[in-house]
Amino acid sequence: MSSASPQAAVPVFNWFKYASPQTFFPLAGALAPWFAAIAAVLCVAGLYIGFFVAPTDAQQGESYRIIFIHVPAAWMSMLIYLAMAFWAGVGLAFNTRLSGMMATALAPTGAWFTFIALWTGALWGKPTWGTWWVWDARLTSELLLLFLYFGFMALQAAIDDPRRADKAGAVLALVGVINIPIIYFSVQWWNTLHQGSSVSLKSAPTMAMTMLTGMLVMVFAAWAYAIAAALWRVRCIILERERRSDWVRAYLGTAR
Amino acid sequence: MLEVIDLACMRGERTLFRGVSFTLAARGLLHVAGANGSGKTSLLRIVCGLGLADSGEVRWGGEATRTLREAYWREVLYLGHAHALKDDLTATENLQVANALAGRPVTRAAARDALAAFGLEACLNLPVRALSQGQKRRSALARLALAGAMPLWILDEPFAALDVAAVADLEQRLLGHVDGGGSVIFTTHQPASISGRITQRIDLDAFEPGVGAVC
Amino acid sequence: MRDLTLAWRRRSDVFTSVIFFVIVASLFPLGIGPEGKLLLAIGPGVVWVAALLASMLALSRLFAADYADGTLEQMLIGAAPLPVVVIAKVIAHWIAANLPLVLIAPLLGLQYGLPADALLVLALALALGTPSLSLIGAIGAALTLGLRGGGVLLALLVLPLYAPVLILGSLAVEAVGAGLSAQPYLLLLAALSVAALSLAPWAAAAALRISYE
Numbered sequence A: 001m002s003s004a005s006p007q008a009a010v011p012v013f014n015w016f017k018y019a020s021p022q023t024f025f026p027l028a029g030a031l032a033p034w035f036a037a038i039a040a041v042l043c044v045a046g047l048y049i050g051f052f053v054a055p056t057d058a059q060q061g062e063s064y065r066i067i068f069i070h071v072p073a074a075w076m077s078m079l080i081y082l083a084m085a086f087w088a089g090v091g092l093a094f095n096t097r098l099s100g101m102m103a104t105a106l107a108p109t110g111a112w113f114t115f116i117a118l119w120t121g122a123l124w125g126k127p128t129w130g131t132w133w134v135w136d137a138r139l140t141s142e143l144l145l146l147f148l149y150f151g152f153m154a155l156q157a158a159i160d161d162p163r164r165a166d167k168a169g170a171v172l173a174l175v176g177v178i179n180i181p182i183i184y185f186s187v188q189w190w191n192t193l194h195q196g197s198s199v200s201l202k203s204a205p206t207m208a209m210t211m212l213t214g215m216l217v218m219v220f221a222a223w224a225y226a227i228a229a230a231l232w233r234v235r236c237i238i239l240e241r242e243r244r245s246d247w248v249r250a251y252l253g254t255a256r
Numbered sequence B: 001m002l003e004v005i006d007l008a009c010m011r012g013e014r015t016l017f018r019g020v021s022f023t024l025a026a027r028g029l030l031h032v033a034g035a036n037g038s039g040k041t042s043l044l045r046i047v048c049g050l051g052l053a054d055s056g057e058v059r060w061g062g063e064a065t066r067t068l069r070e071a072y073w074r075e076v077l078y079l080g081h082a083h084a085l086k087d088d089l090t091a092t093e094n095l096q097v098a099n100a101l102a103g104r105p106v107t108r109a110a111a112r113d114a115l116a117a118f119g120l121e122a123c124l125n126l127p128v129r130a131l132s133q134g135q136k137r138r139s140a141l142a143r144l145a146l147a148g149a150m151p152l153w154i155l156d157e158p159f160a161a162l163d164v165a166a167v168a169d170l171e172q173r174l175l176g177h178v179d180g181g182g183s184v185i186f187t188t189h190q191p192a193s194i195s196g197r198i199t200q201r202i203d204l205d206a207f208e209p210g211v212g213a214v215c
Numbered sequence C: 001m002r003d004l005t006l007a008w009r010r011r012s013d014v015f016t017s018v019i020f021f022v023i024v025a026s027l028f029p030l031g032i033g034p035e036g037k038l039l040l041a042i043g044p045g046v047v048w049v050a051a052l053l054a055s056m057l058a059l060s061r062l063f064a065a066d067y068a069d070g071t072l073e074q075m076l077i078g079a080a081p082l083p084v085v086v087i088a089k090v091i092a093h094w095i096a097a098n099l100p101l102v103l104i105a106p107l108l109g110l111q112y113g114l115p116a117d118a119l120l121v122l123a124l125a126l127a128l129g130t131p132s133l134s135l136i137g138a139i140g141a142a143l144t145l146g147l148r149g150g151g152v153l154l155a156l157l158v159l160p161l162y163a164p165v166l167i168l169g170s171l172a173v174e175a176v177g178a179g180l181s182a183q184p185y186l187l188l189l190a191a192l193s194v195a196a197l198s199l200a201p202w203a204a205a206a207a208l209r210i211s212y213e
Helices: A021-053 A062-094 A097-129 A137-158 A162-194 A209-241 A246-255 B040-048 B091-101 B108-117 B133-146 B164-179 B193-197 C002-009 C011-032 C036-059 C061-069 C071-076 C082-111 C116-143 C150-177 C183-212
Strands: B002-011 B014-024 B029-033 B055-060 B076-079 B152-155 B183-187 B200-203
Touching: A021 A062, A021 A097, A021 A209, A062 A097, A062 A137, A062 A162, A062 A209, A097 A137, A097 A162, A097 A209, A137 A162, A137 C150, A162 C116, A162 C150, A162 C183, A209 A246, B002 B040, B014 B040, B014 B200, B029 B040, B029 B164, B040 B076, B040 B152, B040 B183, B076 B133, B091 B108, B091 B133, B091 C071, B108 B133, B133 B164, B152 B164, B164 B183, B164 B193, C011 C036, C011 C082, C036 C061, C036 C082, C036 C116, C036 C150, C061 C071, C061 C082, C061 C116, C071 C082, C071 C183, C082 C116, C082 C183, C116 C150, C116 C183, C150 C183
Parallel strands: B029 B183, B029 B200, B076 B152, B152 B183
Antiparallel strands: B002 B014, B002 B055
């Protein structure tokens, strides 16, 4: 999971040096535009492949093309929760401030991706299944995941003391991460036994090579976007939390 | 022996105190003074392990209390602002519960004796909700009568709401504990007549941000 | 033990949550109509959802009183390890708040026309499933201790985590209706409760300390 972390981008030998908010702040500032640029380029490329190069699907026609947004978003929604729980765990175990800030910074991006995955799923479901919403196992799990994100953010927002907010959020994220597989399997089981939806996502046809390429490009674009967004957000969080320290004052002083 | 090393505490934006250090040996009686909001309660909570300091360490017998945990808490009696009394239970039941939580269960008779020592003979079987503020404070303090074996007492405003006679009683009890080899940390705003016996005094007003004074 | 005595002296609280349970479960037929077949189909789910909500409403009381009067402080610096205290409190809470639900649930099942064997399984499933509700809920209650808007926040944190219990619980009852064995679901519910018992007290204890620091 560390690949979702900004630290993976720096050489190993000075790993710990960047664990302090003060040294991490300029690094994040330097890296974020790059990831944003990568995200933009990959996104344009991926969308081009997805919408113009990839062949039309035999069964679903043009509407399937939404998977180029839907699938990466769905993957990211889960990965980001794992990354968030990872940082939260690191924060609890080593009592580092930056980890908690990273977890906080990741949550909105994760919730966004979850929301996009659900929304595009609904848009996709309408023409293919003829309904906006199906109580499919994956959809239901994704919805519950969105609730978990909301819970995490609401809890952190309700706590004034940032230190308590970080730790409380960390406990919740870890509890959530243990529960995600349980939720997923119980929902899947529930779904297969209820046999309510006659449509199964599993019947998707084998993918053409260009489709796969387009989707992978979009996945990388989503990664880069998530990293860039998290870095920018963590910069804001660092500034806000450390606003009384000398270096932030100096930074803001020079910035003005 | 209690060692407090370079404690700092922040409350949101504000630094309450910084660089607070002291050592409290057996037979020590420490008075923590300071204006309202100077961090007396925060300091006591950190010392007894309820609060978390922003920096610094508390050691008991040379070991950090954060690693000692239950071993430390078995030796500490902390009485805070809140009385930790259940309105629906009688004073006797409350006292027994409190002692059970502290790992020192007592018999009903012992609990009654302790309450009687604090002048509550008449209300042993009344639910606590029927007691006055002063009586509630006394029934919380009755734990002291059963806690001679606990070396460190940490008392937050123990004299609040007590009448003159009860204050004198309590002072004698604190002195008795100190003479018996225990140590006491307490806060108060009232001029205590035991001030002559106080071995140490910390004025948190002197630890305001930036001052960095050493005790 | 102490909590049980307390709950006994505050009997009205227990009755409120039981009555809440009964009312919620009885409102569904009013909203849906008295058609027997439909009620039979939704019965297990409705009773479970009502039990979930009633159990959750009671959660906010788990630590709140001790937090307000300072007893929780004494527990945090008590001689017993905090997770053990949490387990004791959760057990007492379960007996006071959830056991009555388990006992009254078959009665509500009757309202939905569930057959006798399904009623038995319903009670059994609730008995096996509600402990994990209380345990998971304890984490949420500990995390939201003393926060403004704590009640709603608690619901937001805890309800998604309740989903597996709800699913397994209603599946167990439906399995009986379909002529299948409810045993696997009951075993899974028990497994969830055991898993929750082995993890949740520690998480809740950590959360309590965090809330105090």
